Amino acid sequence: MATVPLLSDEEASAEALAVFDDIRATRGTDYVNNFWRALAHDPARLRATWERLKVVMGPGSLDPLVKELIYIAVSTANGCEYCVHSHTAAARAKGMTPAQHGELLAVIGMAMQTNGIVTGLQVPVDDSFRA
Amino acid sequence: MATVPLLSDEEASAEALAVFDDIRATRGTDYVNNFWRALAHDPARLRATWERLKVVMGPGSLDPLVKELIYIAVSTANGCEYCVHSHTAAARAKGMTPAQHGELLAVIGMAMQTNGIVTGLQVPVDDSFRA
Amino acid sequence: MATVPLLSDEEASAEALAVFDDIRATRGTDYVNNFWRALAHDPARLRATWERLKVVMGPGSLDPLVKELIYIAVSTANGCEYCVHSHTAAARAKGMTPAQHGELLAVIGMAMQTNGIVTGLQVPVDDSFRA
Amino acid sequence: MATVPLLSDEEASAEALAVFDDIRATRGTDYVNNFWRALAHDPARLRATWERLKVVMGPGSLDPLVKELIYIAVSTANGCEYCVHSHTAAARAKGMTPAQHGELLAVIGMAMQTNGIVTGLQVPVDDSFRA
Amino acid sequence: MATVPLLSDEEASAEALAVFDDIRATRGTDYVNNFWRALAHDPARLRATWERLKVVMGPGSLDPLVKELIYIAVSTANGCEYCVHSHTAAARAKGMTPAQHGELLAVIGMAMQTNGIVTGLQVPVDDSFRA
Amino acid sequence: MATVPLLSDEEASAEALAVFDDIRATRGTDYVNNFWRALAHDPARLRATWERLKVVMGPGSLDPLVKELIYIAVSTANGCEYCVHSHTAAARAKGMTPAQHGELLAVIGMAMQTNGIVTGLQVPVDDSFRA
Numbered sequence: 001m002a003t004v005p006l007l008s009d010e011e012a013s014a015e016a017l018a019v020f021d022d023i024r025a026t027r028g029t030d031y032v033n034n035f036w037r038a039l040a041h042d043p044a045r046l047r048a049t050w051e052r053l054k055v056v057m058g059p060g061s062l063d064p065l066v067k068e069l070i071y072i073a074v075s076t077a078n079g080c081e082y083c084v085h086s087h088t089a090a091a092r093a094k095g096m097t098p099a100q101h102g103e104l105l106a107v108i109g110m111a112m113q114t115n116g117i118v119t120g121l122q123v124p125v126d127d128s129f130r131a
Numbered sequence: 132m133a134t135v136p137l138l139s140d141e142e143a144s145a146e147a148l149a150v151f152d153d154i155r156a157t158r159g160t161d162y163v164n165n166f167w168r169a170l171a172h173d174p175a176r177l178r179a180t181w182e183r184l185k186v187v188m189g190p191g192s193l194d195p196l197v198k199e200l201i202y203i204a205v206s207t208a209n210g211c212e213y214c215v216h217s218h219t220a221a222a223r224a225k226g227m228t229p230a231q232h233g234e235l236l237a238v239i240g241m242a243m244q245t246n247g248i249v250t251g252l253q254v255p256v257d258d259s260f261r262a
Numbered sequence: 263m264a265t266v267p268l269l270s271d272e273e274a275s276a277e278a279l280a281v282f283d284d285i286r287a288t289r290g291t292d293y294v295n296n297f298w299r300a301l302a303h304d305p306a307r308l309r310a311t312w313e314r315l316k317v318v319m320g321p322g323s324l325d326p327l328v329k330e331l332i333y334i335a336v337s338t339a340n341g342c343e344y345c346v347h348s349h350t351a352a353a354r355a356k357g358m359t360p361a362q363h364g365e366l367l368a369v370i371g372m373a374m375q376t377n378g379i380v381t382g383l384q385v386p387v388d389d390s391f392r393a
Numbered sequence: 394m395a396t397v398p399l400l401s402d403e404e405a406s407a408e409a410l411a412v413f414d415d416i417r418a419t420r421g422t423d424y425v426n427n428f429w430r431a432l433a434h435d436p437a438r439l440r441a442t443w444e445r446l447k448v449v450m451g452p453g454s455l456d457p458l459v460k461e462l463i464y465i466a467v468s469t470a471n472g473c474e475y476c477v478h479s480h481t482a483a484a485r486a487k488g489m490t491p492a493q494h495g496e497l498l499a500v501i502g503m504a505m506q507t508n509g510i511v512t513g514l515q516v517p518v519d520d521s522f523r524a
Numbered sequence: 525m526a527t528v529p530l531l532s533d534e535e536a537s538a539e540a541l542a543v544f545d546d547i548r549a550t551r552g553t554d555y556v557n558n559f560w561r562a563l564a565h566d567p568a569r570l571r572a573t574w575e576r577l578k579v580v581m582g583p584g585s586l587d588p589l590v591k592e593l594i595y596i597a598v599s600t601a602n603g604c605e606y607c608v609h610s611h612t613a614a615a616r617a618k619g620m621t622p623a624q625h626g627e628l629l630a631v632i633g634m635a636m637q638t639n640g641i642v643t644g645l646q647v648p649v650d651d652s653f654r655a
Numbered sequence: 656m657a658t659v660p661l662l663s664d665e666e667a668s669a670e671a672l673a674v675f676d677d678i679r680a681t682r683g684t685d686y687v688n689n690f691w692r693a694l695a696h697d698p699a700r701l702r703a704t705w706e707r708l709k710v711v712m713g714p715g716s717l718d719p720l721v722k723e724l725i726y727i728a729v730s731t732a733n734g735c736e737y738c739v740h741s742h743t744a745a746a747r748a749k750g751m752t753p754a755q756h757g758e759l760l761a762v763i764g765m766a767m768q769t770n771g772i773v774t775g776l777q778v779p780v781d782d783s784f785r786a
Contacts, residue, residue, distance in 0.1 A: 339470035
């Protein structure tokens with residue numbers, strides 16, 4: 001259970017509902033996931049988070065699917081169960097193949113492994129990296 | 132300073148030197164960075180790590196540059212200074228533009244932010260994500 | 263399920279029960295939460311942890327409610343589900359309002375976001391901070 | 394060294410300089426710290442981050458000093474050296490006393506300790522916390 | 525639920541089944557735990573992970589039980605619920621006593637606590653440690 | 656630089672000096688490392704931390720060297736540079752060999768790797784582990 005109630009459409013304020021409607025229109029689905037329903041207690045913060053997410057995760061110099069993979073990587077390193085599930089679903093909706101998912105996990109594992117070894121060894125940064 | 136000495140070519144064993152040589156040949160540079168010199172105390176582990184890295188970070192269903200971005204994301208979430216520096220350098224060598232770097236950081240920041248909010252809210256995973 | 267059994271009052275030793283009783287008296291409730299029941303296998307450690315907690319979380323130069331907010335912040339960053347739930351409940355019992363909870367989460371999210379961006383950028387510490 | 398150059402006033406764009414000026418005016422100091430100079434490569438992101446920070450860290454139902462303490466707590470759990478330094482300086486500027494700093498660290502330490510023990514024990518969340 | 529299906533013996537490829545069989549033979553049990561069934565979608569990665577695990581966790585200059593304790597410590601700090609459960613079970617199978625388990629948790633808690641305090645204080649590394 | 660001054664023997668209070676003296680006597684060295692000098696601003700907390708450390712890290716059902724290895728593992732996963740250096744030095748002082756250090760790092764790396772893969776896969780805990 002969440003530490004706050006998840007607000008249904010009926011319980012959400014008009015301001016929050018307007019954000020839900022934009023989420024629905026942007027994603028082309030009627031479904032509004034739990035994260036937004038938990039945020040809806042504070043409509044201003046709900047809107048700010050959603051507006052920022054649209055900008056950050058939208059098309060740019062990186063592909064939206066690549067952005068989802070990066071999101072999964074961060075969420076995995078931080079151990080955020082919800083975020084891993086929601087962004088794995090989002091990546092699949094954007095075309096992530098099983099092979100890509102497998103390679104993503106392999107890179108995450110490799111990075112975690114060397115992060116640990118490097119930190120245990122306290123390897124000093126090479127001058128050549130600083131440019 | 133590292134918790135172990137970094138081995139120069141002169142100090143490394145023949146077995147470790149052979150890995151250094153493969154690193155040089157694979158990357159087309161004479162430079163062997165500190166991580167490998169710290170690992171060289173145990174040539175078998177040095178080789179296993181390098182061989183695995185070549186497989187994981189090489190071409191596949193994900194582009195090598197995308198893999199570097201994922202590596203940076205994990206290393207950032209884990210706070211590994213050396214890894215952030217070395218893989219940012221590697222990503223640049225593979226063509227990462229300043230705009231891509233900026234978007235990478237924006238996605239990392241967004242993921243970190245929502246990871247924190249989701250965990251603080253303990254949002255339950257939507258059934259629709261479980262498929 | 264826990265990695266050790268949770269001890270009921272009947273299963274706890276006399277030494278552990280004495281700590282349970284102090285928890286009850288201090289909090290003015292008959293309820294002893296699972297954390298203490300899991301710790302009760304080692305009554306000396308149970309007592310040391312409880313005695314320390316009373317000192318650290320009690321009144322001082324910081325308000326007990328503020329201390330709970332700090333506790334939630336750390337627990338969130340560390341991804342400790344149990345701790346987030348137990349200290350959110352404790353903060354509510356000490357008077358945390360929904361608005362304060364919302365602002366706590368906003369600060370946690372902001373800090374997580376900039377932690378990630380700063381680490382990805384490896385921003386050097388300003389001399390002016392070192393005083 | 395940062396992974397990007399820190400932009401001086403001379404190197405920053407007009408758009409970035411406008412944010413620098415707002416930082417100066419808001420804080421009543423001519424000094425603009427390194428974080429903003431590293432972000433200045435992308436003026437839109439610089440502005441979005443600064444505007445959001447002003448809202449989140451400003452007065453509300455939580456005191457601005459309390460918000461700084463929460464920020465330090467998160468930054469400490471995430472191991473962000475820069476953030477610990479910058480927000481410890483900010484907390485002092487907002488009146489944090491040595492005694493408050495000491496208690497903050499004690500709460501952080503206590504939370505870290507029980508986060509570890511709880512996770513190692515996998516203590517199940519009490520039903521009574523879910524409300 | 526996992527983000528990928530767990531493969532039964534019937535669903536696994538011949539290559540994956542061969543790894544399952546080696547897991548069974550090595551451990552002297554018919555049971556293959558969920559981690560390997562989730563990895564089985566990519567038999568090459570399944571084999572590489574299992575082969576590496578056998579080498580790393582096998583006898584050497586550190587006792588296999590000590591290695592399990594270290595594994596639990598890392599998994600706890602990273603908040604990996606599955607890993608804490610699986611390696612606590614493995615440590616018990618290798619002879620971990622309740623007293624050893626209690627001391628392990630006490631050391632983890634002590635380390636977490638001082639990690640937090642040291643990071644909050646930004647204590648500089650003593651020259652005497654660098655040798 | 657630390658976020659608080661490190662107190663010399665001359666600057667420390669009589670109460671803090673008494674703890675310094677016990678550290679010296681216990682370790683058989685005149686050297687008091689920076690962590691204790693940073694904690695010395697609050698003599699009560701200094702004493703509580705030192706007394707607890709002596710109990711937790713002293714002989715018991717786990718060997719003091721094994722406890723240092725566990726401490727390094729946690730500190731590495733948490734990215735605490737100071738703690739990695741100080742406890743690596745402590746482990747060496749208690750007899751850690753280069754081969755043991757290498758195996759410790761290999762186990763840390765393996766655990767980090769599988770922590771990441773397991774979290775990315777969200778592998779459900781096997782019923783057989785819950786006992």
